[in-house]
Amino acid sequence: xxxxxxxxxxxxxxxxxxxxxxxxxxxxxAILFDLDGVLTPTAIVHERAWQELFDGYLQDVPGADxxxxxxxxxxxDGKPRFDGVRDFLASRSIVLPEGPADDDPANDTVHGLGNRxxxxxxxxxxxxxxxxxxxxxxxxxxxxxxxxxxxxxSSSRNAPAVLLAAGLADHFPVVVDGVVAAAAGLPGKPSPxxxxxxxxxxxxxSEECVVVEDAVSGVQAGSAGSFHAVIGVxxxxxxxxxxxxxxxxxxxxxxxxx
Ligand SMILES: [Mg+2]
Numbered sequence: 001x002x003x004x005x006x007x008x009x010x011x012x013x014x015x016x017x018x019x020x021x022x023x024x025x026x027x028x029x030a031i032l033f034d035l036d037g038v039l040t041p042t043a044i045v046h047e048r049a050w051q052e053l054f055d056g057y058l059q060d061v062p063g064a065d066x067x068x069x070x071x072x073x074x075x076x077d078g079k080p081r082f083d084g085v086r087d088f089l090a091s092r093s094i095v096l097p098e099g100p101a102d103d104d105p106a107n108d109t110v111h112g113l114g115n116r117x118x119x120x121x122x123x124x125x126x127x128x129x130x131x132x133x134x135x136x137x138x139x140x141x142x143x144x145x146x147x148x149x150x151x152x153x154s155s156s157r158n159a160p161a162v163l164l165a166a167g168l169a170d171h172f173p174v175v176v177d178g179v180v181a182a183a184a185g186l187p188g189k190p191s192p193x194x195x196x197x198x199x200x201x202x203x204x205x206s207e208e209c210v211v212v213e214d215a216v217s218g219v220q221a222g223s224a225g226s227f228h229a230v231i232g233v234x235x236x237x238x239x240x241x242x243x244x245x246x247x248x249x250x251x252x253x254x255x256x257x258x
Contacts, residue, residue, distance in 0.1 A: 029149060029204050033152050033153070035159050038136060043235060054088065064094065078190075081114045082114045084114075136253075152175045189218045195211055211229070219242050231248060233250070
């Protein structure tokens with residue numbers, strides 16, 4: 001283990017405790033990774049797509065407060081897409097009809113808005129590709145080299161496409177994404193169900209699996225289960241917020257765990 005030199009100004013606590021960092025995952029048999037914001041910087045793409053969606057939608061809603069960056073973290077981040085739509089709208093006291101699951105993206109329904117957001121997201125990914133976080137790839141490869149099993153647990157229905165675009169698909173025969181969760185009838189994060197399902201698919205008890213998450217709802221999901229540890233990756237949610245949500249420890253980058 002490398003000794004982490006902590007040159008941060010006094011009073012700014014960091015995850016510079018290498019003992020705590022390594023003990024969070026030593027002894028574990030598997031690492032369950034969230035995707036967007038943990039392995040790939042696609043949380044930013046999702047954030048942009050949501051902003052574009054609601055900026056456009058709210059223009060036609062007189063008197064509604066405009067979309068703010070904090071709305072993403074408060075109401076949307078980490079949740080299944082349609083829950084994000086519904087919960088954001090609720091924050092503005094807006095209730096829309098659900099519409100069919102494959103509703104036209106042009107329709108102002110929960111599913112229409114969700115599908116519109118998905119279209120914006122896919123357009124951005126296809127145009128720009130996805131480069132995974134370097135520190136996350138190093139951590140993933142180190143875990144695999146130690147013989148740990150790995151899986152991806154994502155609320156997104158785009159997880160396989162994003163993994164392919166990032167060149168990571170071959171690492172993950174087990175992917176529990178929004179499609180798998182819906183087919184298995186599992187509630188999304190903050191329920192621990194999708195993480196527990198991934199552990200089952202790896203043939204391991206939850207106690208032997210580490211959850212790695214960047215979203216409050218995802219950390220809550222890990223914390224609600226009986227996992228070995230929940231590692232929070234602070235990509236903007238806030239270190240203390242992730243600790244309060246139940247993270248065992250919080251890092252800025254997964255290379256801090258090496
Ligand atoms: Mg995430």
